Amino acid sequence: MKIGVLSIQGGVIEHINHLKALGVQTIEVKKKEDLDDIDGIILPGGESTTIGKIISENGIKDKLKKLIKEGLPVWGTCAGMILLAKEIKNDTRRHLEVMDIEVERNAFGSQINSFIENAIINGVSNNPIPLVFIRAPYISRILSDDVTILGSVGGKIVAARQRNMLATAFHPELTDNLEFHKYFLDMCQK
Numbered sequence: 001m002k003i004g005v006l007s008i009q010g011g012v013i014e015h016i017n018h019l020k021a022l023g024v025q026t027i028e029v030k031k032k033e034d035l036d037d038i039d040g041i042i043l044p045g046g047e048s049t050t051i052g053k054i055i056s057e058n059g060i061k062d063k064l065k066k067l068i069k070e071g072l073p074v075w076g077t078c079a080g081m082i083l084l085a086k087e088i089k090n091d092t093r094r095h096l097e098v099m100d101i102e103v104e105r106n107a108f109g110s111q112i113n114s115f116i117e118n119a120i121i122n123g124v125s126n127n128p129i130p131l132v133f134i135r136a137p138y139i140s141r142i143l144s145d146d147v148t149i150l151g152s153v154g155g156k157i158v159a160a161r162q163r164n165m166l167a168t169a170f171h172p173e174l175t176d177n178l179e180f181h182k183y184f185l186d187m188c189q190k
């Protein structure tokens with residue numbers, strides 16, 4: 001199994017290290033040819049405006065959008081979740097527009113730009129796992145019945161799945177916990 005990690009900007013190496021710890025082959029996706037022959041792709045955190053602009057210019061966006069629509073498993077963390085969303089409440093930009101969610105950027109307020117919370121995520125872990133939020137978005141609205149909510153923090157939806165698409169507002173790659181990466185690899189195996 002070979003998993004791509006979109007490598008434009010942001011938390012790339014942390015995802016790669018987690019994937020390697022689970023024994024899978026990885027590829028840093030920097031150009032559209034890197035999307036060939038992958039079994040899944042992770043869109044890491046960072047700055048969605050920057051990542052969105054670059055993938056739009058280098059041709060990754062159109063090709064990736066087509067692959068996701070054809071069923072390629074994808075997991076967006078934080079900025080990656082913003083890239084997947086069909087709607088962004090507080091931004092005029094749109095990126096891949098594949099997942100039936102509306103997100104709000106930087107939604108946890110300026111006083112708590114970053115925090116860690118332990119919570120149970122349905123289907124991922126039966127015990128609370130540490131969730132790291134960094135200037136995180138949350139899912140402000142679910143746009144279709146096709147989307148399943150996997151977890152909430154403080155009444156805000158922070159993890160969801162729609163078929164081959166997984167979105168988390170937080171960063172499992174910044175903790176020692178591998179449960180989320182295992183869950184995604186399971187999606188990639190099916």
Ligand SMILES: NC(=O)CC[C@H](N)C(=O)O
Pocket residue numbers: 044045046047048049077078079080082105106134135136137
């Ligand atoms: N850690 C992150 O990925 C932050 C996301 C960033 N605030 C954005 O809007 O793109």
